[in-house]
Amino acid sequence: MKISVFGAGLMGTPIADTLQQSGYKVTAYNRTPSKLETLKDSNIQTTTDISEAIAQSQYLLLTLSDAKAIESVLFTNSPSFTNKTIIQMGTIAPNESRDIAAKIQEQGGSYLEAPVLGSIPQAKTGTLLVMAGGDQETYKNCLPLLQKLGEEPRLIGEVGTAAALKLALNQLIASLTAGFSLSLGLIQKEGVDVESFMAILRESALYAPTFDKKLQRMGDRQFTNPNFPTKHLLKDTNLFLQAAEAAALNSEGLVGVRDIIAQAITKNLADQDYSAIYNIINPE
Numbered sequence: 314m315k316i317s318v319f320g321a322g323l324m325g326t327p328i329a330d331t332l333q334q335s336g337y338k339v340t341a342y343n344r345t346p347s348k349l350e351t352l353k354d355s356n357i358q359t360t361t362d363i364s365e366a367i368a369q370s371q372y373l374l375l376t377l378s379d380a381k382a383i384e385s386v387l388f389t390n391s392p393s394f395t396n397k398t399i400i401q402m403g404t405i406a407p408n409e410s411r412d413i414a415a416k417i418q419e420q421g422g423s424y425l426e427a428p429v430l431g432s433i434p435q436a437k438t439g440t441l442l443v444m445a446g447g448d449q450e451t452y453k454n455c456l457p458l459l460q461k462l463g464e465e466p467r468l469i470g471e472v473g474t475a476a477a478l479k480l481a482l483n484q485l486i487a488s489l490t491a492g493f494s495l496s497l498g499l500i501q502k503e504g505v506d507v508e509s510f511m512a513i514l515r516e517s518a519l520y521a522p523t524f525d526k527k528l529q530r531m532g533d534r535q536f537t538n539p540n541f542p543t544k545h546l547l548k549d550t551n552l553f554l555q556a557a558e559a560a561a562l563n564s565e566g567l568v569g570v571r572d573i574i575a576q577a578i579t580k581n582l583a584d585q586d587y588s589a590i591y592n593i594i595n596p597e
């Protein structure tokens with residue numbers, strides 16, 4: 314079975330690799346040619362030609378940054394998507410996903426949104442949490458492929474529902490990280506032993522595993538080699554805020570978190586691990 318993966322970034326590269334290792338014949342497209350080099354080592358066919366990547370396969374899997382990138386890759390030359398199934402894995406807004414679905418269907422294709430929770434390690438081991446939005450038939454068609462990337466993909470509902478669920482989860486990434494950074498900052502400024510704080514936190518209902526995952530990075534103020542960079546957390550927080558406004562939710566608390574993430578971007582932390590917002594909340 315042939316599949317073209319669009320985007321050889323942090324997620325696209327391990328996803329393309331995992332699919333190739335699972336027996337799919339993968340073609341990888343990327344705008345910047347240098348990012349395709351590592352995939353060539355895995356005998357993956359690579360191209361910087363969008364039309365070629367579309368023509369190669371029945372399944373087109375997108376791991377692009379945002380809706381703007383998707384629109385530019387898919388619709389610049391108005392290709393036909395007859396008999397093609399587009400699986401969209403990036404984090405975008407529900408209304409953006411619905412707009413893209415409508416355009417693909419107008420051009421004869423099928424569309425499934427399939428955003429994921431998890432990062433590079435889970436993409437490498439096929440253990441991503443895959444959420445799908447679309448019709449039953451398209452989902453069933455894509456299920457064997459999705460199962461190579463996640464053990465238990467779930468169909469959430471129509472297009473837009475999985476995108477909304479993914480934003481709801483990423484809102485928690487932003488809020489939990491900001492909340493933990495603030496508490497850790499006070500612990501450190503007041504000279505409280507960090508292990509005593511963590512020991513009580515771990516025993517409590519307030520604990521989330523992400524706290525321990527990020528503790529070392531925050532303690533060392535070491536945010537290099539990210540799996541998920543600050544710039545994408547800002548994108549997702551802004552998408553959540555837009556969706557929350559449309560849904561008449563009071564998201565003022567998150568506006569403060571968004572402003573902290575935006576400050577991190579101005580301090581050259583855009584391409585660092587998102588836990589770098591600790592440096593804004595508790596400056597050195």
Ligand SMILES: NC(=O)c1ccc[n+]([C@@H]2O[C@H](COP(=O)([O-])OP(=O)(O)OC[C@H]3O[C@@H](n4cnc5c(N)ncnc54)[C@H](OP(=O)(O)O)[C@@H]3O)[C@@H](O)[C@H]2O)c1
Nearest residue numbers: 320321322323324344345376377378382403404432540541
């Ligand atoms: N990293 C994670 O842990 C993670 C987890 C779950 C979901 N996600 C989501 O998955 C998506 C991809 O994430 P990532 O971490 O792999 O991002 P990334 O490393 O920044 O890669 C982004 C990809 O999009 C391409 N791109 C951006 N703008 C483009 C344009 N105008 N035309 C063509 N290509 C364009 C980039 O191509 P170039 O190389 O040419 O710039 C690159 O291939 C994002 O929506 C992200 O929020 C990420």
